[in-house]
Amino acid sequence: MSMTMSQKILAAHANVDEVRAGQLIMANLDLVLGNDITAPVAINEFAKFGIDEVFDNSKIALVPDHFTPNKDIKAAQQCKQMRQFAHAKGIEHYFEIGAMGIEHALLPEQGLVNAGDLIIGADSHTCTYGALGAFSTGVGSSDMAGGMATGKAWFKVPGALQFNLTGRLGPWVSGKDLILHIIGMIGVDGALYKSMEFTGEGVASLNIDDRFTICNMAIEAGAKNGIFEVDAVALEYLQAHNTKEPKIYSRDKGAHYEARYEIDLSTIRPTVAFPHLPSNTRVIDEVGNIEIDQVVIGSCTNGRISDLRIAAKILQGKRVNPRVRTIIFPATQKIYLQALDEGLLKIFVEAGAVVSTPTCGPCLGGHMGILAEGERAVATTNRNFVGRMGHPASEVYLASPAVAAASALSGFIANPETIKES
Amino acid sequence: MRVKGKVFRYASNVDTDVIIPARYLNTSDPQELASHCMEDLDATFVASVTQGDLIVADENFGCGSSREHAPLAIKTVGISCVIASSFARIFYRNAINIGLPILESAEAVKGIKHGDVVTVDFSKGAIINETTGESYTSEPFPPFIQEMMERDGLINYLKEEVLQ
DSSP states (O other): OOHHHHHHHHHHHOOOSSSOTTTTEEEOOOOEEEEEETHHHHHHHTTTOSSSSSTTTEEEEEOOOSSSTTTTTHHHHHHHHHHHHHHHHHHHEEOTTOOOHHHHHHHTTTOOOOOOOEEEEESGGGGGGGTTTOEEEOOOHHHHHHHHHHHHHEEEEEEEEEEEEEEEOOOOOHEEEEHHHHHHHHHHTTTTEEEEEEEEEGGGGOOOOHHHHHHHHHGGGTOOOEEEEHHHHHHHHHHHOOOOOOOOOOHHHHOOEEEEEEEEEGOOEEEETTTTEEEEOEGGGGGGOOOOSSEEOHHHHHOSSSHHHHHHHHHTTTTOOOTEEEOOOSSSHHHHHHHTTTTTHHHHHTTEEEEOOOOGGGGGGGSOOOOOOTTEEEEEESSOTTTBBBBBBOOEEEEHHHHHHHHHHSSSSSGGGGGGGO | OEEEEEEEESSOOOOOOSOOGGTTTTOHHHHHHHHHTTTTOOHHHHOOOOTTTTEEEEEEEEOOOOHHHHHHHHHHTOOOOEEEOOOOOHHHHHHHTTOEEEEEEEHHHHHOOOTEEEEEETTTTTTEEETOOOOOOOOOOOOOHHHHHTTTTTHHHHHHIIII
């Protein structure tokens, strides 16, 4: 029987020759992830197993990234619980503040993700690692606890949608615009329970950061995972960050896809998702005049070095609109340092933006940039639900780093194509 | 098992950020989470819900984050069952893993209004709208999931099936 890339990875980890969509399997995990919000619940559940040791202390990653550096006493208590568990169980991949970065940027950078891996994380954006040819998916805290205890998780084998890419993206158009376009096209449940598999000659023109962004937001279409074919770009990243031999699973000829979408990348325009769903998209040419109060550039979706470079290119030698609070979050310490070395942080500060230590912070309305009633933000984050960044009557417009930076300068949602480079 | 209660009726795409806003995720205490359940969507929900009531919603219930705090808040506040036309997959998984009964039935969702009194008989997969007298059926769970629910969730299942 022919299988998709995702199905082949699942079959290999369930020790069977083949799986089919809908089948329930128990599979072996390569990595189990949790953060300061989800791990405390998982640690309490883990205690119910009545065992002393985790299944493998080198295959668990604990990242205190959401409400850190601790935003209040309750958050501090949760981080303390996770830190004590990590030390007690000898968890190798616990990242204290100073080493911590936003989990989905951090894990690939630390070489904890390999092509062909099966990864669960108690965070919905765990699907990010499909950029490197891994099957990775978000789960809850009980699954995380089960994974830590047994090294296994149950899966319903997903069917799949194929996105066949041709051409290449235009200037100022990025992976963010492509994934927003796709979510706008298929809806927030358009890929429910399914894999989104990205294939075709257009893939080669997408850099690895664009691919992380695209897989990161697969969940916003309801998908179980997003995954790219492993090519030279992915292999180059893996070789630079990971010492293990990559396992490449290609889709079988004749693999069944429930739908196939042909996308010519050259037709994608800068795209913005209006409140309050990521599928509520409009191309930049149709956004109208939307005044804004805040811009956020960062997150597990768009806080990587290429994102910061694009923002810097637009902000260089200019000042942000004095009405717009502009907050920029490099996603990891390594990215922070790289941005420092490249002079990007100086450009941001001179433009009137603030630069924060890595944290998920405002993306989920945690801290470091909460919106008041009636305020509007353009954010490079991943969700614009009611109350996502603060007050229930505030609004989030999702966009690329280029649109966000152009908007910071203009004071309203702006087309990066209209900004003159200085 | 049978449950009976009045219905809180919501539309499509009820996301986990409105079920339990992230500003309350600095705790994992179920009672505290329950006290803010649905707050940003329906500010009167917590004050008017009573033990055994049901939530009925359209498509894609529970979309968004993986926070298990969402089904936990719903379960702890006293909701006996969530019926939806479809569920977001992580919420679906979490609800099963923690033992919050959920049912998929587009037909029932169509026929049930806010405030209706509904009985659910889980063994038969039957949903009865006591207010209108109509009844509906839901798809039974696959045996694997039924077995997990009978053992009161994932942890017990794994304890018995994998660790033993």
